[in-house]
Amino acid sequence: MTRERIYLFDTTLRDGAQTQGVAFSVDDKRRIALVLDELGVDYVEGGWPGANPTDTAFFSERPPLKTARFTAFGMTKRAGRSAANDPGLAQVLDAQADSVCLVGKTWDFQVRVALDIPYKDNIDGIAESIAAVVAKGREPLFDAEHFFDGYKANPDYALQCIKAAHDAGAKWLVLCDTNGGTMPDEVYDIVAAVKDKLSAAALGIHAHNDTGQAVAVSLAAVDAGARQIQGTLNGLGERCGNANLCTVIPNLMLKDRFARRFETGITTEALARLTPVSRLLDKILGRLPDRHAAYVGPSAFAHKGGLHSSAVLKDPRTYEHVPPESVGNARNILVSDQAGRSNLLARLSEVGIALDAKDPRLERLLEDIKQREFLGYTYDGAEASFELLARRALGQVPNYFDVESFRVLVERRHNARGELVTVSEAVVKLKVDGEMLLTAGEGNGPVNALDWALRKDLGKYSSFLADLRLVDYKVRILNMGTEAITCVTVESADGHENRWSTVGVSPNLVDASFEALTDSICYKLFRDGARA
Numbered sequence: 001m002t003r004e005r006i007y008l009f010d011t012t013l014r015d016g017a018q019t020q021g022v023a024f025s026v027d028d029k030r031r032i033a034l035v036l037d038e039l040g041v042d043y044v045e046g047g048w049p050g051a052n053p054t055d056t057a058f059f060s061e062r063p064p065l066k067t068a069r070f071t072a073f074g075m076t077k078r079a080g081r082s083a084a085n086d087p088g089l090a091q092v093l094d095a096q097a098d099s100v101c102l103v104g105k106t107w108d109f110q111v112r113v114a115l116d117i118p119y120k121d122n123i124d125g126i127a128e129s130i131a132a133v134v135a136k137g138r139e140p141l142f143d144a145e146h147f148f149d150g151y152k153a154n155p156d157y158a159l160q161c162i163k164a165a166h167d168a169g170a171k172w173l174v175l176c177d178t179n180g181g182t183m184p185d186e187v188y189d190i191v192a193a194v195k196d197k198l199s200a201a202a203l204g205i206h207a208h209n210d211t212g213q214a215v216a217v218s219l220a221a222v223d224a225g226a227r228q229i230q231g232t233l234n235g236l237g238e239r240c241g242n243a244n245l246c247t248v249i250p251n252l253m254l255k256d257r258f259a260r261r262f263e264t265g266i267t268t269e270a271l272a273r274l275t276p277v278s279r280l281l282d283k284i285l286g287r288l289p290d291r292h293a294a295y296v297g298p299s300a301f302a303h304k305g306g307l308h309s310s311a312v313l314k315d316p317r318t319y320e321h322v323p324p325e326s327v328g329n330a331r332n333i334l335v336s337d338q339a340g341r342s343n344l345l346a347r348l349s350e351v352g353i354a355l356d357a358k359d360p361r362l363e364r365l366l367e368d369i370k371q372r373e374f375l376g377y378t379y380d381g382a383e384a385s386f387e388l389l390a391r392r393a394l395g396q397v398p399n400y401f402d403v404e405s406f407r408v409l410v411e412r413r414h415n416a417r418g419e420l421v422t423v424s425e426a427v428v429k430l431k432v433d434g435e436m437l438l439t440a441g442e443g444n445g446p447v448n449a450l451d452w453a454l455r456k457d458l459g460k461y462s463s464f465l466a467d468l469r470l471v472d473y474k475v476r477i478l479n480m481g482t483e484a485i486t487c488v489t490v491e492s493a494d495g496h497e498n499r500w501s502t503v504g505v506s507p508n509l510v511d512a513s514f515e516a517l518t519d520s521i522c523y524k525l526f527r528d529g530a531r532a
Contacts, residue, residue: 003263006222006252009043009141009174009204009230010036010245012281013058014073016236017047028284029058032233035277037065040266041245042228045071045101050091062096067265069139072097076104076129079117083132093132099139101174102129106161107150119157123164130168142170143206148182151190159197166201172228173201177217180210180240184220195225204228207243209235214243219251222262233281234293246278247294254322268326275328288472288491295327302332302380344369351387353394365393375505376478376487382503384492384523385516391526398532400461400525403518404429404436406453408446408510424449432459447473447513454517464530465521467495475509490516494524 013029016022024032033044044065047055049072062070074092077083084090092100104126105111111122126142133140142165144150150158162173175191182190187205195203205221205228207214218229235244252258253271278296282289291299301324316323316331324331344366348355355362369379369389379386391397406428415421423442426449430437437459441452455465472491477484486509493499500523504515 003261004227006262006264007043007204007228008041008245008249008264008266009045009071009228010041010068010232011045011073011206011230011242012036012232012236014045014047014055015230015238015242016232018238019236019241020238022236022285024054024284026054026057029054030063031284032281033063033065033068033070035280036233037063037068038270039273039277040264040270041068042265043071043099044068045073046097048073048092049095049097050074050088056091059095059097069098070096071099071101071141072138073101073103076102076125077132079115079121079125083128089129089132093136093138097138099141100133100136101141101143102133103143103145103176104129104161104165105146105150106144106158107146108154108157110146110150123160126161127164127168130165130170134169140165140168140170141172141174141204142166143174143176145176146178147175148177148187148190149179151194152186155193159194162194162201163198166198171202172204173198174204174206174228174230175221175226176206177208177214178206180208180214182217183211184213184216187217188220188224191221191224191226202227204230205243206230208237209240209242209244212240214241215247215251218243218248219258222252222258234278234290234296236281244293246274246296249274250295250322250327254326272326272328277328295322296329299332300324301329347386348390351383351390353390353396355394361393365390368393372505376485377503377505378487378489379503382489382501382516384500385502385519388502388519388523388526397522397526398530400432400522400530400532401458402431403514404431406450406514408450410446426450426453428453430454430458432461435459446510447517450510450514451517454514454521458521461525461530464525464528468521468524469493470520471499473513478505486512488512488516490520492520492524498527500524500527 013024013032017024033046036044046058049056049059059072072092072095074089077086077089105115105122108119111117111119115122130140130142144162147158166173191203203226205218205226207217229248231243231245231248234246235241249266252262252264275296279289289298291297294300301320303319344362345357388397409425412422424446425442427440437457439453439456441449441456443449443452451470458465470490471493474489476487478487479485485507488504489501491499491501502516502519502523504512506512
């Protein structure tokens, strides 16, 4: 059976850049574009040439894409001037791009209120702009802005707009749910109606996630006849984001109802790199991955309950709808107060600890974990602290150092310039190989000061800590009141981009932080083979 082709249009570098807190550099854009090309998407939309210095610079030296079509974005010509006399459109048409995607109004309300021009002038502007793209020898795409709202308000006018683009030579008519408020069943009905009236046109879908259904909307459009999906990596985009291609792609490729009818330009081997691609984007943006993201999240294949984990270990299909490795992810058996022997044995196996199921130490370790979680420790998000706990119980972790005491001072004062500043100083007293060490550190807070003091001088272990850095710090209050118990989770990394998390619990925030910090250091020393 011949399968139809679905074309994937990535707009991470343009629509994704509109995400609050996201700002791509030219180097960021180049790096992401190359990764998208390697993944196998059909179109990489690089941005809007002329709209800002970054996009202009990016298009001045296009990335060396091997298969994806490098695409410039812009808008149809301004009212009151010709396409040949519109400087903004000219910059888009002159960009080093294979394709040009122009956005235009298709909702009569927008034409009347936002553009304030006659309806026919808007239609003529769409046609003239698309014709200008054709004349430049670029592949033209038309993004029909607010199409679904426009179709519901005035279907005849919305259809006239996209027909004008099609007649002028647009290869793709992309129907945009710009407000992200259209339901999947509405999208199906409207796309099917458009396909019936413009049977020769190739339709696409551009969905926003304002109702949390952008992926469902995109797939509904495919069911109705759309053959291009526009979206972004990790669902980036303004407001609630765009359709998440990291969810769309595996749904198309791994779910029978789509996989048996359609194919994409992404190979099975490339699909197995989807999770690393998702994580790379987060790394470039300097943020943590969404733990619960479908397919690619760190918790997408995490199992906490003992019964669930036991069943998964016997047959993964019981609680995993696809194999985690098919998208480059991994199964994660969590250890918690809900865990049983199967969880614990599986987790120990993952960290390289072989223990017989009848070993009495297993039951003692399980009870210890449950008791500590009762006190507030959480090991399903602190894998390094769990491994240390287990190995210490089995006598496998050396005692690298002893902390005799620590002290933190927070002082608010005027500096030499008369400015009011807050300074934190920490002093840590350690014993390493029988030698007493006294170290001090200053930081922008008590935890930062403690971190500096703790790592400043660990004697013979100092060289192991040269590339250690803290990348995340989370505090959770376990009970309210003046005697609240605090749980602190610290994420650390090294120069090889290894990451690990540790946990500390105490009624005192600084004490809990110090416990998590010392665990982090001990884990790195153990993992790197430091000798006691």
